[in-house]
Amino acid sequence: xxxxxxxxxxxxxxxxxxxxxxxxxxxxxxxxxxxxxxxxxxxxxxxxxxxxxxxxxxxxxxxxxxxxxxxxxxxxxxxxxxxxxxxxxxxxxxxxxxxxxxxxxxxxxxxxxxxxxxxxxxxxxxxxxxxxxxxxxxxxxxxxxxxxxxxxxxxxxxxxxxxxxxxxxx
Amino acid sequence: xxxxxxxxxxxxxxxxxxxxxxxxxxxxxxxxxxxxxxxxxxxxxxxxxxxxxxxxxxxxxxxxxxxxxxxxxxxxx
Amino acid sequence: xxxxxxxxxxxxxxxxxxxxxxxxxxxxxxxxxxxxxxxxxxxxxxxxxxxxxxxxxxxxxxxxxxxxxxxxxxxxxxxxxxxxxxxxxxxxxxxxxxxxxxxxxxxxxxxxxxxxxxxxxxxxxxxxxxxxxxxxxxxxxxxxxxxxxxxxxxxxxxxxxxxxxxxxxxxxxxxxxxxxxxxxxxxxxxxxxxxxxxxxxxxxxxxxxxxxxxxxxxxxxxxxxxxxxxxxxxxxxxxxxxxxxxxxxxxxxxxxxxxxxxxxxxxxxxxxx
Numbered sequence: 406x407x408x409x410x411x412x413x414x415x416x417x418x419x420x421x422x423x424x425x426x427x428x429x430x431x432x433x434x435x436x437x438x439x440x441x442x443x444x445x446x447x448x449x450x451x452x453x454x455x456x457x458x459x460x461x462x463x464x465x466x467x468x469x470x471x472x473x474x475x476x477x478x479x480x481x482x483x484x485x486x487x488x489x490x491x492x493x494x495x496x497x498x499x500x501x502x503x504x505x506x507x508x509x510x511x512x513x514x515x516x517x518x519x520x521x522x523x524x525x526x527x528x529x530x531x532x533x534x535x536x537x538x539x540x541x542x543x544x545x546x547x548x549x550x551x552x553x554x555x556x557x558x559x560x561x562x563x564x565x566x567x568x569x570x571x572x573x574x575x
Numbered sequence: 576x577x578x579x580x581x582x583x584x585x586x587x588x589x590x591x592x593x594x595x596x597x598x599x600x601x602x603x604x605x606x607x608x609x610x611x612x613x614x615x616x617x618x619x620x621x622x623x624x625x626x627x628x629x630x631x632x633x634x635x636x637x638x639x640x641x642x643x644x645x646x647x648x649x650x651x652x
Numbered sequence: 653x654x655x656x657x658x659x660x661x662x663x664x665x666x667x668x669x670x671x672x673x674x675x676x677x678x679x680x681x682x683x684x685x686x687x688x689x690x691x692x693x694x695x696x697x698x699x700x701x702x703x704x705x706x707x708x709x710x711x712x713x714x715x716x717x718x719x720x721x722x723x724x725x726x727x728x729x730x731x732x733x734x735x736x737x738x739x740x741x742x743x744x745x746x747x748x749x750x751x752x753x754x755x756x757x758x759x760x761x762x763x764x765x766x767x768x769x770x771x772x773x774x775x776x777x778x779x780x781x782x783x784x785x786x787x788x789x790x791x792x793x794x795x796x797x798x799x800x801x802x803x804x805x806x807x808x809x810x811x812x813x814x815x816x817x818x819x820x821x822x823x824x825x826x827x828x829x830x831x832x833x834x835x836x837x838x839x840x841x842x843x844x845x846x847x848x849x850x851x852x853x854x855x856x857x858x859x860x861x862x863x864x865x866x867x868x869x870x871x872x873x874x875x876x877x878x879x880x881x882x883x884x885x886x887x888x889x890x891x892x893x894x895x896x897x898x899x900x901x902x903x904x905x906x907x908x909x910x911x912x913x914x915x916x917x918x919x920x921x922x923x924x925x
């Protein structure tokens with residue numbers, strides 16, 4: 406089973422522009438990408454990103470141990486969005502360096518808890534987390550009802566030109 | 576579906592507005608058999624499924640949705 | 653593959669050949685246009701193909717079906733078999749999946765592609781293919797040609813190459829598809845009939861389409877930054893941007909909203925009383 410992600414270029418640019426904005430105290434910004442699952446039948450699933458929702462400035466927690474922490478209101482609103490739209494949601498943030506990024510220990514500890522909440526709200530869609538660097542993109546996907554994520558085999562930015570970000574070893 | 580059709584129950588999509596030369600169209604998930612044989616003139620892919628429609632036209636100015644549907648189903652009696 | 657084979661196309665840029673070799677290409681229709689495209693993709697070095705065509709080779713195809721032989725017609729060889737043979741003769745290790753049917757009958761592999769070529773007949777077929785491409789965020793390169801017989805005048809040969817990228821103007825935005833042409837085609841019960849077809853305009857259109865696809869994948873020109881709609885005049889032997897490109901709306905494509913992606917699902921809602 407392989408999972409690939411696709412995002413339209415205009416959306417990708419919008420995400421990058423928003424995440425690049427500075428915040429009063431958070432070192433990083435966070436947002437949520439809406440997504441729908443495609444090709445559920447078969448062994449080549451697709452996650453198709455369709456929209457972006459920035460986390461408002463007042464929904465961050467001032468935590469010096471973390472690049473960015475969002476509060477319960479942000480998570481509740483994300484869950485409500487899942488309920489309202491039936492979309493999946495992907496937590497997205499940016500690490501300011503070049504090359505393939507990696508989820509830090511805080512990301513790996515905290516974000517899956519957010520994903521679990523999203524799964525409760527929308528068990529039939531895929532949810533997960535996306536991480537950008539200055540020039541790369543990776544995604545971890547929890548397929549419907551999955552306990553553990555899979556790594557996106559490829560993330561494609563669909564525009565002029567096509568940009569491919571392949572998982573390590575691909 | 577009207578009596579005499581087989582299968583008796585089928586998924587359907589009603590397009591109540593102009594579609595490719597028809598004022599309305601009833602798409603069915605499969606080509607059914609009916610008391611009157613009909614010309615299944617259209618296979619269409621809508622919402623990632625293939626749907627089938629017969630060639631059937633009628634005047635439908637100022638009709639409500641239920642009336643349009645009833646007139647579409649009349650073709651299968 | 654040896655470095656020599658593609659040394660002459662190193663101008664495509666560092667990493668370009670790897671992108672080409674790792675891209676999954678879908679081709680809907682292996683007729684006059686599709687057969688040219690398949691041959692050229694194999695020459696360029698593409699390794700992953702998904703090809704759809706439900707037909708067999710017939711005598712009437714031989715004036716334009718690249719790779720088909722007299723023997724193929726005698727044996728009623730499937731067009732997809734010819735496609736696979738064409739590719740494997742140039743790229744023995746290529747992964748070729750063939751589907752001797754319409755793409756609509758087995759759409760899942762097509763959705764898994766990175767880019768698709770539409771070499772289908774008719775406006776309704778193009779509408780359906782573009783709708784799928786938009787829903788699954790696939791870039792689509794469409795080609796087609798026609799010969800119109802005009803009373804007391806020489807026939808008019810015309811064609812098009814369109815690059816349709818999700819989020820960008822679609823074939824409806826470009827005016828290539830509209831309700832009128834779809835209605836006219838519907839009234840003929842979608843029968844494209846025995847339309848005039850010859851090899852050389854297919855070659856022009858297919859070559860252009862392959863060039864656009866390679867550029868979209870490798871960005872070797874660094875110039876491809878917007879929708880492509882080229883019109884081919886077979887009488888004057890020209891291919892140039894369609895005049896309609898000057899009148900495109902600046903707003904996003906309204907025909908395929910950004911949130912209409914993925915497998916469709918019905919949601920019922922209760923209106924507030």
